[in-house]
Amino acid sequence: MSIKTWLLLVILGITEAAFCQSSQQDSSIFFQLKPEELNTVIVLGASNSKKSNAVQNYSAGANLDKILEDNSNIQLVKRGGYAFEPIINGLSGGQTAITIDGMRIFGACTDKMDPVTSYVSANNLSSVNVNAGTSAAEHGSNLNASLNLTSSKAEFSDSLKVKGQVDLGSASAAREYNTGVRLNIGTNHWALKATGNKRKANAYRAGTGQVIPFTQYQKENLSGNFRLKAGKKSIIEAKYIYDKAFDIGYAALPMDVALAESNIAQLSANFYDLLPWISTSTVSVYANRIEHIMDDTKRPPESIAMHMDMPGETNTQGGFGSITIAPSNKDEIILKVDYYNTYQFAEMLMYPENEAVMYMVTWPGVHRKAIGFYAGHVRNFEQNWKLNTSFRIENSLTYLSDSVGIQQLQVFNLNGYTSHNHQPISIQSDLEKTWGKQWVLSLGGGYSQRLPTTSEMYGYYLFNQSDGYDYIGDPDIAMETAYNAVSSLKYTSDKNVLSTRINYQFIDNYIYGVIDPNLWQMTIGANGAKKYSNLKSAQLLNFQTSWKKSWSEHFSSLAEGRYTWGEKNSKVPLPQISPFSYRANIEYSKKNWFGLVEVVGALQQELIDTEFIEFASPAWAIVNLRVKKNIELKKQHLLSIQMGIENLLDSDYHRHLDWGKIARPGINLYGSLSYEF
């Protein structure tokens, strides 16, 4: 697909994506960096047989966390073997907005153990958009870093046609297996797609040779997508995603997870060319529920002070409507109104010996209603100048409904009946200039604000294993406000693609846990209590560069590096910032053969946040190999065999964002079979 098509894809959003991808099969994944848009689209589902140099193949059953980690915009906080927390360009949690097809979904764990990305599976997604710049705020307020996961759609067909795919995979380090099935029934009027995926991983073996306890997990995912053509210009779509993960070990935490379960439903209607100047319009309603239950019963009794239960849940309903207008052949405007209502509740029960149960509400029944308006405008000028501009305003109301939660706030002399109103605003703009077909320069900047999270406003003694403090929210905390400037340059020739991007953010009212000596810790053995507070400011700088080269018809290479720097106004580094990291690979592809040798690594990180009780981490590098062969059995029946070795040299290493310095998997031999019909 051309760059322009991708541009359109992002601008038009999820509805258009369905059409663009209707010709694609679903068994491999590639990244495409689009510096002129400041966004990255990770595509899951590009055709096996028609891949460009940019293609990096994954097996269809590939773990989504691994796919995300290979993207240079994303780093992951690892606490076990599953549900890694994405950090996008140094931003995390409430600073980012993670959505599925524009739906707002909120993890139900007070300790960030279930990011939204953990409730989907690679085989029911068609792409992941990492957005920064003008499109970042389309689905919700954030500090210029958002992630929208696009689910795969049922595909129409000129006549009744059944297509499908079966995947089997296995990997050695965690004695892991996964199976996946996808089935698509398409007609000219309606189409139905169903997917199922199951994965089981045992505790993995690290490079030290030791098995790391509490890194196991199991996951089951089911999804259904139904689309119906209603007339010539509209499509109605219904989808359901069910995900259940259980027996999840969190080696870096004192507890595991017994169950993380989500039910996600969405009903949408898309209209095309309703009026000559309205190219698409979408109306969508959705609801989702997430339940998360922690579990300390598998831990050795001597390692836990007392048994605890910590269940949490979120319930979110919402809807949005958007239209894309092309008032002239040089302008495109998207207007969107969205609304959501979320309820977040978590509690904690502790069972001391021979004493009454101790109970508290850690998320005190927090309601949030938010309505947002987003407008984006692309204008093409003479001589290949282009201006992207976007604006978002949101109005949100946050209040409590749990009576115990309201009472609890009295201990901080706070009135739990007070509701809180926030109006985050985001304005982003970038100017792009293309010289010939080779050079694209983009300069942009803007202003963005984001809502404080439930934990930041109302968290009640939330234990953070990383620094050993209990965190307490502040209902009156101010919104973070970021001023950003971004510049990117890309050079494309027949043999070379070179790109760099630098992004600087100055964040006012940076939200950070500050030790409050007047507050007791709650957790046994904790160092004390921290209260979420607004620091005066913080700064964040991201730099990325990459070079792709085609050496011959069959050989190509990629080298990329990224660096993030962050500092609080106290001159102390921001916590959880990755050091300089790099990736270099050589790819071979010929007809149905594909091979890859890759080195991935990072330098040591010594810029650490001592206030967060963070430790320096050493440099590391690993070597990965991957071979893939596609066999066309008969027409449109494709067997794909993939084998690979991760961490070929069996290095004992951990990455800077891995909590507890828990070693990563050692040598990991994996294989997968994928059969498309």
Place this chain on the structure above:
Amino acid sequence: MVTNPTAPTTPIDTTDTSGTNNPNVGKANTDGLKLIGKATSAETKAKLELYAREDLYPGMNLLYIAAYDSETEALLTKGDISFMPMMKMNSGMEHSAPVLNKVIGAANSNGLFSGQVFFVMPSDAGKWTLKTTFKNGTGSSEGEVSFDVTVTQNSNRMMVSFMDTTTTERKSIFLSYALSENPKVGSNELKIVAFTRKNMMEWPAADDLIIEFEPTMPSMGHGSPNNVNPTFTSEGTYIGKVNYTMTGKWQLDLTIKRGTQLLNDELYFDYTL
């Protein structure tokens, strides 16, 4: 004023007198209360029912009397009530216990007369009797009845005492964590009522103490923020604020001073929410 239950001086509880004007009161509202005993006073032609919020325990007990005309069964809402607890110990020795009587000339809106009785020990060591004097406001008669009551040590520690060795009399001081309603998670009034045991029968209020406290959860090893030490208001009553951050067993460690002089810092109350 506490010492003599027959000489009530507690101010009238003006917030609680609507009952006299409530024509609908035919039966006292004892919802949430537990019947402790019944007695009939011949002099006043009244049947008295004694209620408490729970089984009687060492510490401050809020007691309620529902009075009915023994002939017509009509609820009597005018009058005075006063309590006088007596302990006859197994050794033969007798003593009373402190009382704060809320004698108001009329029953409260629930048709109940109330008072606060501070049992200083459980019934294990002897036998508690609650002498109750009722002055029937309707007929201006007065009579006394006795309830045999059982005081049981429950799982909470609501009454503590120590000997004040800083004075030559070396009297014992009794402190009670007085609850008018069950504490809950969040912010709660902390009422501590203190008495000096002058002799077996006289328990004057101890009005000159400085009480500091620290709430902790012994099984967790933590406390709670923003507590306010109780300060003297009247009649041995000290009022402050205690914050409970969660349910479970809480311990209130006490430091008792007179002026700057430390009297005791080893006592504690405990209460399970």
